[in-house]
Amino acid sequence: MAEETRIGVYICHCGTNIAGVVDVGEVSRWAGELPNVILSRDYKFMCSSPGQELIAKDIKAQGLNRVVVASCSPHLHESTFRGACVSGGLNPYLFEMANIREQDSWVTTDKLEATKKAKALVAAAVYRVSYQKPLESLFVPMDPSVLVVGGGVAGVQAALEIANSRRHVYLVEREPSLGGHMAQLDKTFPTLDCSACILTPKMTDVGKHKHVTLFTWSEVESVSGYVGNFTVTIRKRARYIHEELCTGCGICWEKCPKKVLDDVFETGLGYRKAVYTPFPQAVPNIPVIDRPNCTYFIKGTCQACKKFCPTGAIKFDQQDELLTVKVGSIILATGYEVFDARRIPQYGYGRLANVFTSMEFERLTNAAGPTGGKVVLRDGVTTPKSVGIIHCVGSRDVNYNNYCSAICCMQSLKFAHLVQEKLGAQVYEFYIDIRTPAKAYDEFYQRVLKEGAQLIRGRVAEVTNEACLPGEDGKLIIQVEDTLIGKQRRIPVDMVILSVGLQARADAKEVAIKFGISCSVDEWFIEKHPKLDPVATMTDGVFVAGACQGPKDIPSSVAQGSAAAARVMSLIGQGEIEIEAATAVVDDGTCVGCKECIPTCPYQAISFIEYVRKAYINEALCKGCGTCVGACLSKSINLKHFTDDQLVAEMVGAMQTMKLFEAS
Amino acid sequence: MYEPKIIGFLCNWCSYRGADTAGMARMKYPPNVKIIRVPCSGRISPELVLRCFREGADGVMVLGCHIGDCHYANGNHRTAKRMAILRQLLEYNGIEAQRLCVDWVSAAEGEKFATLIASFTEQVRQLAPFVEIMQ
Numbered sequence: 001m002a003e004e005t006r007i008g009v010y011i012c013h014c015g016t017n018i019a020g021v022v023d024v025g026e027v028s029r030w031a032g033e034l035p036n037v038i039l040s041r042d043y044k045f046m047c048s049s050p051g052q053e054l055i056a057k058d059i060k061a062q063g064l065n066r067v068v069v070a071s072c073s074p075h076l077h078e079s080t081f082r083g084a085c086v087s088g089g090l091n092p093y094l095f096e097m098a099n100i101r102e103q104d105s106w107v108t109t110d111k112l113e114a115t116k117k118a119k120a121l122v123a124a125a126v127y128r129v130s131y132q133k134p135l136e137s138l139f140v141p142m143d144p145s146v147l148v149v150g151g152g153v154a155g156v157q158a159a160l161e162i163a164n165s166r167r168h169v170y171l172v173e174r175e176p177s178l179g180g181h182m183a184q185l186d187k188t189f190p191t192l193d194c195s196a197c198i199l200t201p202k203m204t205d206v207g208k209h210k211h212v213t214l215f216t217w218s219e220v221e222s223v224s225g226y227v228g229n230f231t232v233t234i235r236k237r238a239r240y241i242h243e244e245l246c247t248g249c250g251i252c253w254e255k256c257p258k259k260v261l262d263d264v265f266e267t268g269l270g271y272r273k274a275v276y277t278p279f280p281q282a283v284p285n286i287p288v289i290d291r292p293n294c295t296y297f298i299k300g301t302c303q304a305c306k307k308f309c310p311t312g313a314i315k316f317d318q319q320d321e322l323l324t325v326k327v328g329s330i331i332l333a334t335g336y337e338v339f340d341a342r343r344i345p346q347y348g349y350g351r352l353a354n355v356f357t358s359m360e361f362e363r364l365t366n367a368a369g370p371t372g373g374k375v376v377l378r379d380g381v382t383t384p385k386s387v388g389i390i391h392c393v394g395s396r397d398v399n400y401n402n403y404c405s406a407i408c409c410m411q412s413l414k415f416a417h418l419v420q421e422k423l424g425a426q427v428y429e430f431y432i433d434i435r436t437p438a439k440a441y442d443e444f445y446q447r448v449l450k451e452g453a454q455l456i457r458g459r460v461a462e463v464t465n466e467a468c469l470p471g472e473d474g475k476l477i478i479q480v481e482d483t484l485i486g487k488q489r490r491i492p493v494d495m496v497i498l499s500v501g502l503q504a505r506a507d508a509k510e511v512a513i514k515f516g517i518s519c520s521v522d523e524w525f526i527e528k529h530p531k532l533d534p535v536a537t538m539t540d541g542v543f544v545a546g547a548c549q550g551p552k553d554i555p556s557s558v559a560q561g562s563a564a565a566a567r568v569m570s571l572i573g574q575g576e577i578e579i580e581a582a583t584a585v586v587d588d589g590t591c592v593g594c595k596e597c598i599p600t601c602p603y604q605a606i607s608f609i610e611y612v613r614k615a616y617i618n619e620a621l622c623k624g625c626g627t628c629v630g631a632c633l634s635k636s637i638n639l640k641h642f643t644d645d646q647l648v649a650e651m652v653g654a655m656q657t658m659k660l661f662e663a664s
Numbered sequence: 665m666y667e668p669k670i671i672g673f674l675c676n677w678c679s680y681r682g683a684d685t686a687g688m689a690r691m692k693y694p695p696n697v698k699i700i701r702v703p704c705s706g707r708i709s710p711e712l713v714l715r716c717f718r719e720g721a722d723g724v725m726v727l728g729c730h731i732g733d734c735h736y737a738n739g740n741h742r743t744a745k746r747m748a749i750l751r752q753l754l755e756y757n758g759i760e761a762q763r764l765c766v767d768w769v770s771a772a773e774g775e776k777f778a779t780l781i782a783s784f785t786e787q788v789r790q791l792a793p794f795v796e797i798m799q
Contacts, residue, residue: 073684074701099699102687107778108695117695124698518678518733520772538677538735538771582703600706602737625736626707630746635711642702648715651671654698655719658669 005036005130008064009122010055012046012071014101019044021105023115027070030119034126038062047077052084059088066129070098070122076529091134093581093641098125120657127653131646135581138619142228143328144572145170149220149511152180153554154546155333156202157561158568163211167572170325171206172234173216175264177282178203180335184265184359186366186373188554189414190444196368200281207283213325217288221322223515226623227541228328228577238318240289241275245313248285252305252314253277260293267360270370275305275314279368289314328577329541329568332525333561334511336547339394339401339500346462347393347498353378354476355463355496358411365418375422377495384494387419388478390460391431395501403522405501406551409435412499413445416453427453428491430460430480438555456491458483463496502551515542524550535564541577543567582641583622584629586615591636597628668722668788670697672781673712675705675740678729678770685774693781696788697725704728706739710750713764720795723763723788727780730768740768762787763794 009031013019024042032040074097082092098121108114148159151173159169185195221233258274265278274294295302306314341349348355367373389412395405416427436442458480467473475492504523512519517537518526525544528536545564546557593613598606605621626639674680705728716724728740747766765784
């Protein structure tokens with residue numbers, strides 16, 4: 001190395017997060033004696049602006065050409081300190097970080113051991129940084145189009161925000177219409193405004209927006225590329241309706257003779273035809289033909305819809321289409337599924353007729369629902385005089401989902417209000433804890449209490465129709481321990497509503513793999529940072545919004561939709577995207593042309609140059625995983641910033657320190 | 665009994681974040697493992713693991729994303745195959761295969777990470793220090 005290596009080491013106290021366990025002064029003193037270390041300091045908060053300025057100033061004043069900061073995880077502040085190096089005039093790749101918080105002070109009980117471990121980690125970083133080389137990033141143009149997956153309220157919100165700023169949005173929805181779960185709801189808590197009245201105008205805006213291309217009844221087939229340049233293949237499933245010719249007049253479903261139980265939108269409480277739109281305000285207002293239930297597809301006869309369609313829009317020979325679009329960023333807003341209440345047999349759902357789920361109740365009480373908004377028992381006529389609402393069904397339960405589903409308390413209180421308002425019936429709510437932590441939520445709870453709902457604290461043991469006490473005949477009996485009075489109680493009611501929790505979609509994992517993001521143990525999509533980066537993911541250019549990231553109510557889903565749109569807009573505003581500088585390179589001198597590396601590359605970035613018989617890596621395609629490096633038999637491939645020299649130096653630094661402590 | 669010296673190669677996207685998750689949850693585990701961050705577990709060549717032993721490491725951990733979850737699609741498939749062969753090579757050369765830990769830890773699995781570190785440290789502790797068996 002022509003130039004003398006001058007390393008500056010900074011040990012962060014992180015308040016008491018690190019300094020409370022690790023003797024930072026000692027680590028700093030010790031680091032000062034490591035080879036090539038010119039200065040070593042400890043400071044209260046390295047990430048603060050004085051901390052960052054300290055680095056920049058030292059680089060200039062002391063002529064530092066390498067910097068090591070020992071603080072938190074590089075996932076949190078690597079980019080911060082790289083920025084500080086850049087402002088001091090140093091190439092960001094001449095910086096290295098030692099993680100002495102997440103991997104040391106927070107996980108080690110013994111202070112002496114923690115200090116030793118910090119020394120080893122700092123030594124590893126110091127040894128490594130000497131071998132680091134300056135790298136220059138490549139910039140590629142950012143495609144300003146955006147893919148939004150999921151047409152629920154979060155996706156619709158995100159799409160609208162982006163389209164309103166005149167960027168093009170491709171909005172993909174699996175169902176025949178936009179709307180998601182929100183379209184099924186009756187009233188929304190705590191304001192009790194009608195769900196459809198606030199949602200459908202947004203859906204219409206998106207549907208007719210000139211900057212939105214809508215793909216309903218469609219799914220994303222595959223995704224390739226990277227931030228700024230994704231190529232997405234969308235499968236547009238055959239509707240058997242010509243979209244341009246269809247006027248949405250509705251004659252086809254009036255004439256269709258086949259009635260089908262609607263177990264998606266109407267949760268099995270109502271019927272639709274074999275050609276249908278899920279609800280009258282559907283966007284787009286173009287029906288689909290339900291192929292497995294259509295008489296023509298089953299028997300080859302009928303064609304009633306085709307005979308009566310005034311524009312000739314019925315096309316029985318339509319095929320699925322595969323369309324390819326190019327986008328620069330992606331927002332996933334794929335939502336949730338409701339917990340299947342059949343999984344808790346003691347609550348009787350599916351066995352006892354008058355046990356309903358919360359989604360069924362939404363449809364029952366909805367004026368556009370199968371009963372026209374009349375709350376009746378399963379027989380279709382009887383009005384219940386007493387209703388029991390069970391909270392936390394499938395949530396906060398080690399047997400099902402550990403987490404709180406966030407919306408069920410408020411949803412149940414809303415039901416209590418609606419039942420009392422519509423029927424004047426007695427309402428019993430069975431809860432574990434009441435959780436109403438948002439604006440105007442607790443006020444709503446107080447209001448429902450005043451209206452006379454009885455709240456009983458205790459997890460329900462069972463719902464049964466076996467009467468054993470007077471007054472229980474013909475009723476559903478809720479057996480519960482009322483934990484506030486410490487007694488077992490049996491409450492007879494006419495109707496039971498199970499406030500089912502939310503859970504990740506059954507194919508969430510598959511979707512996560514398709515888009516290169518990760519899922520938590522409960523299969524919700526993982527955000528980049530739980531507090532500071534809630535809508536970004538670890539994959540650049542892929543964002544999440546709404547309940548696909550975790551249970552969420554409507555206000556939070558809308559907020560996330562807007563947040564994701566803002567993140568996307570800030571990317572688009574940059575105009576170009578910095579791509580990975582740490583790519584792999586082949587050493588022509590030693591490559592033997594064995595082609596061992598070529599099949600290992602997940603991105604087809606390696607090609608074989610026939611006339612020189614050497615491998616060649618296309619840096620624009622390389623994502624820097626280094627799998628080819630691990631495979632290269634002649635050690636001719638190196639991954640920049642993760643070279644063998646650098647990793648071995650890091651390992652040696654750690655090993656030497658550990659051996660030193662062992663000897664002493 | 666001695667304090668084993670262990671080097672852990674962790675992939676940037678799952679396992680390293682799993683270690684962060686353990687840290688954020690303040691889960692306590694033994695300090696013996698020094699972590700080296702790599703982009704993908706597929707980056708780890710067998711030579712790199714052998715270099716650790718040559719340097720005197722008593723154990724080496726290679727942790728990556730779960731199969732199917734790799735940030736780079738399938739880098740960890742290579743790890744799985746490569747490390748299985750390396751394990752046999754170690755045995756063939758008189759190095760106990762228990763000194764090499766290959767496992768998958770996701771970003772959410774802080775608890776699994778902490779437990780794995782504790783159990784592997786204990787497993788290596790049961791063996792003689794590596795320098796002794798090499799003499």
